Each structure stands twice: as C-alpha cells, then as structure tokens.
Amino acid sequence: MSKSKKLRSSEWFNSDNKKMNFVHRSWLRNQGYPDDYFEGKPVIGICNTWSELTPCNGHLRQFAEIVKRGILEAGGFPMEFPVMSLGETIMRPTTMLFRNLASMDTEESIRANPLDGIVLLTGCDKTTPSTLMGACSVDLPTIVVPGGPMLSGRFRGEKIGSGSMNWMVKEKQKNEAFTDADFREAEVCLARSIGHCNTMGTASTMATMVEALGLTLPGFSSIPAADSRKKMFAQLSGRRIVEMVKEDLKLSKILTREAFENAIVTNSAVGGSTNLIVHLTAIAGRIGVDLKLEDFDTHGSKVPLLVNLKPSGKHLMEDFYYAGGLPVVLNRLKPLLHNEVITANGKSLGENYKDVACYDDDVISSLENPLKKEAGIAVLKGNLCMDGSVIKPSAASEHLMKHTGKAVVFETMEDYHDRIDDPDLDIDKDSVIVLKGVGPKGYPGMPEVGNVDLPEKLIMQGVKDMVRISDGRMSGTAGGTVILHVSPESTIGGNLAFVENGDLIELDVEARSLNLMISEQELAKRRSEWKVPESLAKRGYVKLYVDHVEQAHKGADFDFLVGGSGSKVERDSH
Incomplete structure (x- = not known):
C-alpha cells in the first residue's frame, strides 16, 4: 500500500474526530485489546x-x-x-x-x-x-x-460419493432391494x-x-x-x-x-x-x-x-x-x-502453476488424451428457451443428445410427485419430461429439482436416463440428459408455460437448439389463454425476492444489487 493510502479502519480509530475515536475504541476495549491494535x-x-x-x-x-x-x-x-x-x-x-x-x-x-x-x-x-x-x-x-x-465414502468395499449416492436411492430400492438397514449403514459411510x-x-x-x-x-x-x-x-x-x-x-x-x-x-x-x-x-x-x-x-x-x-x-x-x-x-x-x-x-x-506434477493419469488426463474432447456447458436457444437454457454434456447420455420425443408435462413439483409413479401414466423411455414452475420466481428460489427421478415403472425396465427439461437447477452431484435454467421461466410466461402433453420437443445439442414443435399460431393462441399463476409470496424476504430477482440467464441476482458500489463510508451516523 502506498504511503499516501490510509487504512479504511483509521476512519473509526484514528480520524480527526477525537470523540468518535474514543467511542469506537473504548467499547472494543472490553475485549482487552492493547493500544497498538488501534495504531495502524x-x-x-x-x-x-x-x-x-x-x-x-x-x-x-x-x-x-x-x-x-x-x-x-x-x-x-x-x-x-x-x-x-x-x-x-x-x-x-x-x-x-x-x-x-x-x-x-x-x-x-x-x-x-x-x-x-x-x-x-x-x-x-x-x-x-x-x-x-x-x-x-x-x-x-x-x-x-x-x-x-x-x-471418500466407503461402503461395503466400494468408494461412494456423498452427493451422487443420493440420486441412486430410488433405483437401489427398486432394482437392488435395498432395505432401511442398508440405507442406514450407507448414511454413516457416506459422510464420514x-x-x-x-x-x-x-x-x-x-x-x-x-x-x-x-x-x-x-x-x-x-x-x-x-x-x-x-x-x-x-x-x-x-x-x-x-x-x-x-x-x-x-x-x-x-x-x-x-x-x-x-x-x-x-x-x-x-x-x-x-x-x-x-x-x-x-x-x-x-x-x-x-x-x-x-x-x-x-x-x-x-x-x-x-x-x-x-x-x-x-x-x-x-x-x-x-x-x-x-x-x-x-x-x-x-x-x-x-x-x-x-x-x-x-x-x-x-x-x-508452472512447476507441478501429476501422480495419477487415470484421475487427471492430458489435453492430448482427454476423457472427452468437448465437455463444457452447452447453451441452447430456441422457441422453448428464448433467452437460453443449459445442459452438461459430460454428464449426459450420448444417444439422447439429439432427440425428439413427446412431452409429459408436470405443472408443478407437487404435480410431479403426485403422478410420476402412477402405473397408468402415459410415458415411455423416449418421452420428454417437462417440469414447470421451478424457476427463480416460480418456486421461488429455483431449486435443484431439474434432474427429477424417472418413473418407477421405467426404472424397473432398466431405463437409466431420459430427456428432462425445466426452468430449475440440478445438483452438481447429479447427472443425466437434463436441460436446465430455461429462460424466461414458465411462471412469467416463458414459452415453457405453454407446453402440453403430447407436444413434440426437439433437442439437438450439437446445433445448440431446443424447440417446441408447434406452429407460431398455436403458440400465440395458448399464450393468449394463459393466466399468470398467483404468487404465494405475500410478505418479508420471499416477497422481496420474487419482486426483484432477475432471470437465470442473468445470474438470478437482485436487480438493485448489480454493479459495484465501493467501500467508502458515506455517512457517520453518530
């Protein structure tokens, strides 16, 4: 720090206002601090x-x-x-x-x-x-x-991840007959x-x-x-x-x-x-x-x-x-x-980082011999996500990266929980699960539910992955062919709001596109008939959040917090 640069704390402890110096320092004295703590x-x-x-x-x-x-x-x-x-x-x-x-x-x-x-x-x-x-x-x-x-978690001779295991619970219950005792044992091995x-x-x-x-x-x-x-x-x-x-x-x-x-x-x-x-x-x-x-x-x-x-x-x-x-x-x-x-x-x-060595090439590979040639986040655009959506190709299934399927729509998270395991649900491995109402304003808070579990009947058939689309997020510990952060979100009238059961949805990750395969006329008709969901946020911080949170593509920050404001003390309240 240059000699001319004063410490910010000197405004409290060593300013020209002797009274304020006295007030601030004297109260801190009850912690036993000696003189030199306040002298630069x-x-x-x-x-x-x-x-x-x-x-x-x-x-x-x-x-x-x-x-x-x-x-x-x-x-x-x-x-x-x-x-x-x-x-x-x-x-x-x-x-x-x-x-x-x-x-x-x-x-x-x-x-x-x-x-x-x-x-x-x-x-x-x-x-x-x-x-x-x-x-x-x-x-x-x-x-x-x-x-x-x-x-690392250790469970019955295997290494298990403290997050990834969470997304395997349903599958282990249905396909591996895991009991409550098995899961109790896994709990303490997981986070050790x-x-x-x-x-x-x-x-x-x-x-x-x-x-x-x-x-x-x-x-x-x-x-x-x-x-x-x-x-x-x-x-x-x-x-x-x-x-x-x-x-x-x-x-x-x-x-x-x-x-x-x-x-x-x-x-x-x-x-x-x-x-x-x-x-x-x-x-x-x-x-x-x-x-x-x-x-x-x-x-x-x-x-x-x-x-x-x-x-x-x-x-x-x-x-x-x-x-x-x-x-x-x-x-x-x-x-x-x-x-x-x-x-x-x-x-x-x-x-x-100029002088470092790798001790296990199976864990960290090289640019010349990577695990995957292209692994970053792909940003998708289309009529289903005008301001964008994202997918993580490294955690997705290759055979689903270009896919067209019929939408199976869940209007809310509660709707999903009520119906996903209904044996009469009209869904197969080629369907596209669409979850609405879980964006920044919709839930509110944009929860990590985008990687929803597959239907029980398909899990028992051995289905491991399906295309899933939502305006929510997913846990970083999860995987799957999951399209997230759809923006604008459904709750404010993004086109995700207008998807209906049976609509064809076309995903093409290489082309960076995600589209609802209906005409502009039909889309306009549905938009005109749509009603804004009533917000449950009536008071306090949650209302502040819903009123001021920006959409996912802008980082879901508050509109009034964007931009630095500096550390200068503008007013002495004493």
Whole structure:
C-alpha cells in the first residue's frame, strides 16, 4: 500500500474526530485489546459461515482461529464476524432462495464496520458465491479459505460419493432391494469426515472456481477438509491477507474479464456443476464485468474433460488431491488460459502453476488424451428457451443428445410427485419430461429439482436416463440428459408455460437448439389463454425476492444489487 493510502479502519480509530475515536475504541476495549491494535494495524474481517445447521461448514469455527494466528503473525488485527450460513443439505425450500440475502448480509457487515481486508470462510455451495458477491459489492482486498471436501465414502468395499449416492436411492430400492438397514449403514459411510460433498458437485465446483479466479492461495481448493495441510493453508491465508491490504490488492484488480474466462475454461475441464453459471454470472455482475450466458458456451464448450470425478467420471475429490489436484489441471490448461492475470498471492496465474506434477493419469488426463474432447456447458436457444437454457454434456447420455420425443408435462413439483409413479401414466423411455414452475420466481428460489427421478415403472425396465427439461437447477452431484435454467421461466410466461402433453420437443445439442414443435399460431393462441399463476409470496424476504430477482440467464441476482458500489463510508451516523 502506498504511503499516501490510509487504512479504511483509521476512519473509526484514528480520524480527526477525537470523540468518535474514543467511542469506537473504548467499547472494543472490553475485549482487552492493547493500544497498538488501534495504531495502524490492518483490521481483517473474518467472514465465517460456520453453523451447526450447515454440516459441510461445521469445522469452520476452528478454522477461524487458525486464520487469526496468521493475521496476528503478519501484524494484522483479526475480527471474526458471522453471516447467514446456507446449508444445502438441510435448508428448505432451497438455499438458492437465500443466496442473495446472505450476500446482502455479507456486504452490509463489511461496509458498516472498520475493516481493511476480508477473509471469506466458505464450504457448502451457496456460502461461496453469496459471500463473494457481497464482498465484490464493497471491493476490499479479499482472500477465500475454502473449507474442503470430505474424505471418500466407503461402503461395503466400494468408494461412494456423498452427493451422487443420493440420486441412486430410488433405483437401489427398486432394482437392488435395498432395505432401511442398508440405507442406514450407507448414511454413516457416506459422510464420514468433516467437509462438503466429495464429488465434483457444486461445493467443489465453487472452490475450484475461486482458485481459478485467483482468490485463494495456489493449490488450496483441492485439499480435503480433514487433511492437516488445510489448516496450514488457512494460517498462510491469514498472513497473506495482511500483505494484500498493504498492497491494496482489491477484488476488482483480480476479478478481470480474463479471470472469469479462466474460471469458465477450468469448470469445463473439471466437469464442474451447471450451477457455476448462475453464480459466476452474479459475481461478475457485482464486480462490473459484463459476462453473458453465451460466454459459457463460447469459452467453455470446446474444452476437453481432464478430470475423472463423479458425476462425470468415477473418482472422488480425495483422489483428485492425491493425483495433484487443481494445480495439475491449471498447468495442463495453460494453452487455453490467460496466464498473465494477477492472483491473491501477488503472482500471475502462470507463475503459480508452472512447476507441478501429476501422480495419477487415470484421475487427471492430458489435453492430448482427454476423457472427452468437448465437455463444457452447452447453451441452447430456441422457441422453448428464448433467452437460453443449459445442459452438461459430460454428464449426459450420448444417444439422447439429439432427440425428439413427446412431452409429459408436470405443472408443478407437487404435480410431479403426485403422478410420476402412477402405473397408468402415459410415458415411455423416449418421452420428454417437462417440469414447470421451478424457476427463480416460480418456486421461488429455483431449486435443484431439474434432474427429477424417472418413473418407477421405467426404472424397473432398466431405463437409466431420459430427456428432462425445466426452468430449475440440478445438483452438481447429479447427472443425466437434463436441460436446465430455461429462460424466461414458465411462471412469467416463458414459452415453457405453454407446453402440453403430447407436444413434440426437439433437442439437438450439437446445433445448440431446443424447440417446441408447434406452429407460431398455436403458440400465440395458448399464450393468449394463459393466466399468470398467483404468487404465494405475500410478505418479508420471499416477497422481496420474487419482486426483484432477475432471470437465470442473468445470474438470478437482485436487480438493485448489480454493479459495484465501493467501500467508502458515506455517512457517520453518530
């Protein structure tokens, strides 16, 4: 930091207003802080998403203390603060409903307090984008400490993923005669250590994203939560954030357009979650980078799949780390990346990952011999999704990538649950399951239900996959030929709202098209007869959400939060 650059915290502790200095410092004195804590030490806020209601983040209380050690060693003044924690495994109806709320909590906690730099402690999938979105809106030096994945699940001699197994329950009940006792045993084998999902689900995808963006120390994101090296990196992150404040290395200096393109390329190579799209787009909107849905196809769709992890492959995050982790991937992706971008440790991306070795080519393959030649997100357009929809080809079935089938329509999630296993339901393996009313405004919150289970009668016939279309999302731990994020959503009158049973739907992933095969005249007729569903959101935050959430192709952020607003203290309320 230049000599002329004042610490932001000095406005509270060392300003010309002696009365305010006295007030702010005297109340903090009850914690026993000595004089020198208020005499020019950078104040570092540790944004902690720990909660007993978020099991994936249950270890972050301890990690905060480790980060504090590093901050103190580097001459900083650590101050931990809580924000709303989002536990995907427990919260209802979906943590996505509360992502924007947690971002506001983070933003205002930072803005209102005497903080010079920020450490974000993250884990379960929405805690990463929500805190980062909030931090972007204030734009201070910021570093991320990702909580890390669980160790691999072990069940009856097999490795099992803590997310992927969830989507096999119905099949195992019907085809493998799994009992309640079998599932109870699997429960404790599945999630056997601290940490978040151990597949390349959304939590691991988000951790990978922040490292690819340059917001962690190199190599941090891949380390399992239970590994002692995670603690070492947390302590080093505490040291580094103090130096970032001195260098004035703000988020806006790291999060350039090129950094976002790097994250898109990396996500494709690791087989990351489709949820990256709504989160990365929202983060870009907060920092002021114009990132569009089409960019995910342009920069990512032709990228080869290098990482052999569930749900696109067979291994788990622990195996990924032992094979060399994300540093190997970023090294092998050098020809496709912007290697000159600056990262949190002050070095360029290329410099950070120039000397790495791979220890298992079955887990991490090369550009010359990839698992799949093209694995990124494909963005589809057509009369069924005028503003776009997405599919993850690496997790889909090859034989369904070009498919025409008759629609079997479910108007709501409740309608789906009521009828999907009805033996008289008119559905076969070539049908296209259409689920409406699960978009940002419709559910509300855009839940992870797009990868709906297949009908029981087809599962028992051995059917493994079908084309499924919705305006919702799907878990990053899931797979299948699933078209997601249809925009505009059905609830606001997108053409998805007008699909009827028996309509032909044509999917052509190679051509990037998704179309409802009816005439424009018929479509116009149905539109004229359609009535807007009554919203159940009458009060509080949910009403605020429904009134202001943007559509999926824009990141589902609030319209009034897009764009950075800086960290300047505009008013002294005393």
